[in-house]
Amino acid sequence: MSYALNFQTPIILFFQVTLFIFYYAQFFVYFFLMIKLASLSKNLFEEKNYFAKWIYAFLTAAFLYEGLLVFSTIFVPGENYLALEQSFSLAFVLFAGFIGFNQWLIQLKIKIENFSSLKGNNELNKNSHNLLTSNAKQEIKNEIEKFIKEKKIFKDPQLKIESFAKRMHIPLKKLSKVINELYGTNFHGFINSLRIEEAKSIILRSPVKSSVEDIFLEVGFLSRSTFNRAFKSNTGITPREFQAKFHKSA
Structure with a gap:
């Protein structure tokens, strides 16, 4: 999203400010929901919460990306702003793609752990079943x-x-x-x-x-x-x- 506000007419300014407010409103709602999801995944996967780790990494990158854009909007001249915005956007997209590419590894680790846990429980139940007082x-x-x-x-x-x-x-x-x-x-x-x-x-x-x-x-x-x-x-x-x-x- 471009943050360079156009002050040519009050109507354009109004729409830009409104868009700005709605954009950050949905951003913080999404941010909050993702934090809740990460907390939930911690409870589900206990100590080895790979999913939660990547959610936190993505949220950190998103927060940093938005922060840099806001900083650039305020302090960077208009002629340099577009280049910075494109650079930040490219970096964020690459990082998001890296996270998406590694999701299969996260899922594989979770499945392996679940299988190992299930196998261990079955062995324990089997041994317990064969024990006689x-x-x-x-x-x-x-x-x-x-x-x-x-x-x-x-x-x-x-x-x-x-x-x-x-x-x-x-x-x-x-x-x-x-x-x-x-x-x-x-x-x-x-x-x-x-x-x-x-x-x-x-x-x-x-x-x-x-x-x-x-x-x-x-x-x-x-x-x-x-x-x-x-x-x-x-x-x-x-x-x-x-x-x-x-x-x-x-």
Whole structure:
């Protein structure tokens, strides 16, 4: 806007002054709104408020530009005023263009920070979700033992931890964690120990020697060799030796 006032006629002077007043009125309203926007962006983006930084830079440049034009209007002769106004305008336009050119970088930084924050929160929520208190672990253990006592699900030779967790309505990771920590073994070892205890119970209840084949099939083993290894690992002796020892003492 040219600030060189023309004093040739009162009408022209009136319109120039009116335009001058309206121009600066809208300038200060715009200036105030931009400051409010910068303050709002600070609250939204907390410490790393790139958007607020560039708003303040733009407002500073705009205020400096207007100040220099007003100064030139008052103190610079008319013949030099136009050259100064064009120089100031060019500098301001270049600076505004520089700010606009860098907006993509500002937006990219904000998106990266938001993504990193979201990813960190998801990891935190995921870890928090997998944490179990001692009471929660004990409750799950009690549920496992109650379910096993009622259903004797370990007798299923095709039993997997996935189907076991599904039938108990317990998340797989939580179930595995409880078995590992409270029973000191993995799911396979835990189920085999239950099968061995059941096999021992069958032997102890039987008045005569039962067939080893009948026993390992009944408790959930698929082969005699696997049953023998698991039985000896659990008791220190083979099923035959356990039978002989029991019936001898009986």
